[in-house]
Amino acid sequence: MNKISTAPVYDSARRVSPALEELKALFQYNNLVLQMVRRDILTRYKRSILGVAWTMLNPLGTTLVLAFVFSSVFGSTVNYAAYVLSGLIAWTFFSQATNACIVNLVWGGSLLRRIYVPRTVFAVSSMGTGLVNFTLSLVPLILVILVSGIPLTLNALLLPIPMLFLAMFALGVGLIVSNLAIFFADIAEMYAIVLTAWMYLSPVIYTIETLPPQYQQLLKLNPMYHLINLFRAVIYEGRTPTLNEFLISGGIALSTLLVGWLVFTKKSDEFAYRV
């Protein structure tokens, strides 16, 4: 009866790295992540008649409005509707998923005081829900692209790569903001303002060429510029991104995720005291 030797051992003194331990715990609790994504999707679509259709209709409607309003301003952009929609759904994924991180972690706060769960499940499941919605919103995008007469190339099969990079970046940002939101209640409000500004500083509804040259360089400091561009390259432009584009976007995504993860796991032991 060698029960003890197989039993899990928790020793608060032996702590190699909180970041690695959290990663391990997250894998053990993968079912929790799935359940939370499932719950989010179910509760979102249970109440509305059109259900899943809204995820697709919403960006489509916004695109129609934007295309109508801005086509005279950015009229020179080829297939403006497809351009806007592709930027918009990438942006919507980012803003919704990072916001969900805050909401979920604050909701989960009452749990964290009572039982142990890996603290990152809230942010990771937010990404899961976001990616499901992101994937659904590809349907209207592909529709608009076909209607606009843009050729859909095999490069569209590369879509999971920019989506993964966006999710990694969003997770990194989400971990940092939700971490701050635990300590300060007004971070959620501030972040909403930041998001609005950030969107207008990203080439979502305009193209970089419409900016004066000196601002074009500045825009390239915005990580979302590179991530959105990579996404557009494969679906809107239908070209294979250059190695350089892959490396820049991948580098941004990975380093943001790494920083977010380290910051979050360093602070997460205090959550139970704070929430």
Next chain:
Amino acid sequence: MSLHIVSESLPDSMPVNKAKAQPFIDSEVICLQDVGVRYRIPSERIHSFKEYAIRRLQRKLQMRDFWALQDINLSIQQGEAFGLIGNNGAGKSTLLKLVARVFRPTSGRVLVIGQVAPLLEFGAGFHPELTGRENIYLNGALLGFTRNEMEEKFQRIVDFAELWDFIDSPMRTYSSGMWARLGFASATDVQPDILLVDEVLSVGDEAFQRKSLARMESFRENGATIVLVSHSMDLIETMCRRAAWLDHGQIKAIGSAGEVIQAYREGQTNPG
């Protein structure tokens, strides 16, 4: 003063149950060494980043330290039922949360060997808008079980909680007793190595209380370790062999349940 009935690791900490004289009986499964837990409370509660930034600049940010637990040394053997008594705010629940990994100690060391089932607050993970069925799955996931394990457990959980009639109703329609039954049933479906019970058996009707006590008793006989927090001295005395009295975050007395309870009662009647 001088109520230190410390009898750590005396032979009397061996379970009486002769039938269960198993080889693993002497192994230590929970060990707390010089453990302290400090809450940092800002002397005024600061809710917003704006306030924090302003105060930080003015250097008016004052923190008050509050030690919820201090210098705790405790060792619990496998198969033992251990009681924790003390007044409200003495640190009993904080101690359980240390073992459950909810809190990490500010100082000292916590060592726990085995799977822990926390019964801290019944149904902490339940969502009122979801049905009993959905909640069982969600709660199972919160306790770290896989979907397949939950499929297997589901039937037994509902059987034990006796809630088949309501399993597809939202939990907000449940009475507190039903809520507690489902909580106990889902947390104790499979015998854990260590069961943490925090003042929860007071809810539910008498029949269910008996049923849950019997289940805990059978866990203990099968070698599970139980840490029990209760204000009911009768419960501590019947369930536990050893107990500790916590007062203001410190262990006032530790030893056999009877002695500790007596010391606690004397301390209540003539404090100081």
